[in-house]
Amino acid sequence: MSETAFAEMVVWELPEALPVSSHLFNYRLARVVNGACAMRYANETGKSDHKRIGDQEVPYEFVDLDRLLEDFLADLESRRVGG
Numbered sequence: 001m002s003e004t005a006f007a008e009m010v011v012w013e014l015p016e017a018l019p020v021s022s023h024l025f026n027y028r029l030a031r032v033v034n035g036a037c038a039m040r041y042a043n044e045t046g047k048s049d050h051k052r053i054g055d056q057e058v059p060y061e062f063v064d065l066d067r068l069l070e071d072f073l074a075d076l077e078s079r080r081v082g083g
Contacts, residue, residue, distance in 0.1 A: 004033060004034050005031065005032065005033040005034075005038075006031075006032055007029070007030065007031050007032075007076055008028070008029070008030045008032065009027075009028075009029045009030075009069075009072070010027065010028045010029070011025055011026070011027040011028075011065065012025065012026045012027070013025060014026055018043060018044075020043070020046070020047065020048040021043055021048065021049065021062070022062075023062055023064075025043075025062075025065065026043060026044065027041065027042060027043060027068065028040065028041075028042045028044075029041040029042070029068070029069075029072045030042075031076055031079065037052075038053070038054065038079070039051070039052065039053050039054075039075060039076070039079060040052045041060060041068065041071070041072050041075075043062070049061070049062040051075070053075070053079075
């Protein structure tokens, strides 16, 4: 993205859904700027699907992997200015 910003996308398919999910994926999609996470889509044990932009965390409605990637890339593109 730039000398100070990059995106990381990691998805695992699980043998069974996490206790707070209705799908078989664990994921972490992040935009990192100057060494700090500026945006993150994730789900993890104990937390349902969500996205964090800066300090604000909001629920994310997981539909499927294609939609997850589309939503992440759209947010990524809209936040590229300045980073």
